[in-house]
Amino acid sequence: MRYRVGLETRTRILEATRDLVAAQGLEKTTIKAICEKAGILVGSFYNLFESKEEAILTVVADAIRAVGPEDEEATLHELVDAYVDFVEKSETTARVYLMVAVSGGLTDEGIRARMLRHHERRIELFGRALRTARPDMPEEEVRQRVEGLLAALNGMAFHRLLDPSFDFRSYARALLQIGA
Amino acid sequence: MRYRVGLETRTRILEATRDLVAAQGLEKTTIKAICEKAGILVGSFYNLFESKEEAILTVVADAIRAVGPEDEEATLHELVDAYVDFVEKSETTARVYLMVAVSGGLTDEGIRARMLRHHERRIELFGRALRTARPDMPEEEVRQRVEGLLAALNGMAFHRLLDPSFDFRSYARALLQIGA
DNA sequence: GGCGACTTTGAGTGATCATTCTAATTTGAT
DNA sequence: ATCAAATTAGAATGATCACTCAAAGTCGCC
Numbered sequence: 001m002r003y004r005v006g007l008e009t010r011t012r013i014l015e016a017t018r019d020l021v022a023a024q025g026l027e028k029t030t031i032k033a034i035c036e037k038a039g040i041l042v043g044s045f046y047n048l049f050e051s052k053e054e055a056i057l058t059v060v061a062d063a064i065r066a067v068g069p070e071d072e073e074a075t076l077h078e079l080v081d082a083y084v085d086f087v088e089k090s091e092t093t094a095r096v097y098l099m100v101a102v103s104g105g106l107t108d109e110g111i112r113a114r115m116l117r118h119h120e121r122r123i124e125l126f127g128r129a130l131r132t133a134r135p136d137m138p139e140e141e142v143r144q145r146v147e148g149l150l151a152a153l154n155g156m157a158f159h160r161l162l163d164p165s166f167d168f169r170s171y172a173r174a175l176l177q178i179g180a
Numbered sequence: 181m182r183y184r185v186g187l188e189t190r191t192r193i194l195e196a197t198r199d200l201v202a203a204q205g206l207e208k209t210t211i212k213a214i215c216e217k218a219g220i221l222v223g224s225f226y227n228l229f230e231s232k233e234e235a236i237l238t239v240v241a242d243a244i245r246a247v248g249p250e251d252e253e254a255t256l257h258e259l260v261d262a263y264v265d266f267v268e269k270s271e272t273t274a275r276v277y278l279m280v281a282v283s284g285g286l287t288d289e290g291i292r293a294r295m296l297r298h299h300e301r302r303i304e305l306f307g308r309a310l311r312t313a314r315p316d317m318p319e320e321e322v323r324q325r326v327e328g329l330l331a332a333l334n335g336m337a338f339h340r341l342l343d344p345s346f347d348f349r350s351y352a353r354a355l356l357q358i359g360a
Numbered sequence: 361g362g363c364g365a366c367t368t369t370g371a372g373t374g375a376t377c378a379t380t381c382t383a384a385t386t387t388g389a390t
Numbered sequence: 391a392t393c394a395a396a397t398t399a400g401a402a403t404g405a406t407c408a409c410t411c412a413a414a415g416t417c418g419c420c
Binding site: 003043052 | 410411417
């Protein structure tokens with residue numbers, strides 16, 4: 001991939017993969033379908049990616065990266081709002097992210113490992129914000145509350161994708177009354 | 181399926197299917213794997229089920245049925261507690277239920293339809309309980325709050341399955357401070 | 361505009377998928 | 391014990407899967 005056309009093809013492949021994964025899930029997404037959607041033939045795919053797994057892992061990694069700005073100084077409220085923004089503004093990417101977050105990448109070890117690392121980072125990020133707001137709270141309780149908050153947020157985000165009329169932002173903010 | 185042995189085989193097939201779906205997801209579960217786990221050969225499978233889809237739909241329908249006693253008189257607190265019991269006591273079935281609840285049965289139309297119907301019933305059930313507790317609440321707000329509560333519960337349930345040390349019951353109860 | 365590196369083509373490979381079929385065996389009511 | 395019906399065995403089928411490869415075409419530096 002040293003020429004301009006190669007990079008364009010790569011982009012089209014990743015977009016096609018993202019859309020298909022969001023619509024049908026990880027397992028049902030085939031090379032054939034990706035290539036058709038990207039307007040190429042299989043040979044071109046394998047010129048740019050080692051395997052189907054590599055393309056999917058790239059899409060998943062991009063989705064994880066798109067979730068958060070990782071601002072270490074952000075308040076809980078800002079973090080929750082940023083997550084709501086992500087889900088509402090990048091529905092397709094959010095769908096990929098949630099599918100993996102929730103199934104944990106049941107079979108693929110690469111995806112699973114990446115998502116676990118991401119989850120730990122999120123707990124740290126939200127934990128730091130909660131500790132700042134509530135310096136008196138015991139460390140163990142901080143972690144449990146953050147885990148509960150993140151889990152509830154993910155559940156609501158999924159519902160938001162199924163039902164766009166759901167007022168995700170309000171309920172996400174309401175969760176903070178428990179979480180903090 | 182008129183003989184005793186046939187019914188036993190059927191049960192073993194459904195258990196194998198349930199376990200495999202819980203462990204690997206809907207799409208990665210193959211007839212071959214089901215038959216190996218059930219200790220039979222493919223011919224026996226097709227003597228009892230029309231297709232792989234029928235076996236999986238049966239498992240999913242059983243999981244949906246296992247979720248709730250559908251007690252029309254139950255309070256919100258009782259409903260939430262019953263759901264926590266379900267998740268903690270029937271982990272494998274709960275995993276199947278959540279995978280379908282969350283992915284909505286992305287491809288299979290039979291599963292998708294069944295889960296949508298179930299979701300509507302749950303909203304009615306929880307809505308009735310919330311209206312009883314808060315007769316003054318506007319109808320539209322009741323539905324939105326119930327949807328938010330159910331979504332958050334599902335998210336937390338998923339997290340509970342990934343991390344058994346998570347205190348699902350406490351956080352589920354805490355949600356009621358928002359939901360009601 | 362020549363040339364080596366990159367990209368595309370598209371038929372081909374072997375593995376695995378769900379499903380079918382026939383013959384052999386087992387069941388249980390009589 | 392007999393026998394029709396149910397169950398099981400297991401090879402075979404055709405579709406589809408991820409992936410390979412050699413030849414033809416394109417790109418962009420010189």
